[in-house]
């Protein structure tokens with residue numbers, strides 16, 4: 559079964575986006591994200607590059623220094639880590655504060671690529687219990703009826719909140735039904751995060767392969783160019 563092969567419009571080149579467009583549907587043209595790092599964040603440049611690599615190592619997304627592109631991400635100092643969802647058109651701010659870890663930054667960049675929070679998926683109540691009484695008055699737990707791309711719910715997503723995020727009283731704000739799962743990690747893209755981004759940007763159309771190792775383990779390889787030399791050897795055995 560195929561998801562309605564997303565015919566998401568790409569971010570416009572010459573005009574700004576109408577406010578009523580669904581931001582998650584707005585993709586970066588050719589999966590290329592031009593960026594500018596503001597002067598006051600120059601000392602954090604290493605963090606930005608690490609965050610870029612967390613994404614670009616596993617997807618077809620490329621981050622390039624901005625030259626004359628109409629759409630680009632502008633990393634600026636803000637009160638917290640924050641981003642718009644999807645490509646908005648023109649210079650698009652992404653806010654960084656001292657509290658932002660590399661993982662936080664990666665999370666915000668993935669918002670800018672077009673993904674909402676995983677725990678706002680329409681089927682989240684099947685996997686987690688939102689503790690409404692303990693949540694700070696803000697909107698990041700409201701359901702979003704976006705395209706889930708036929709991928710399963712992902713507790714381990716870098717786009718999922720942890721149990722105590724935005725707690726107003728120190729009690730949990732979101733609890734997984736499954737015991738012993740990791741939730742709220744900000745260290746890496748999960749297997750499904752990688753698939754989500756690659757599907758959204760059609761990266762997999764040319765580069766996604768599945769192969770079975772001699773021991774029977776199934777691997778999905780996203781970057782044929784990086785891995786192709788491995789495959790013939792494995793297949794001979």
Ligand SMILES: [Zn+2]
Pocket residue numbers: 665666669675
């Ligand atoms: Zn977020």
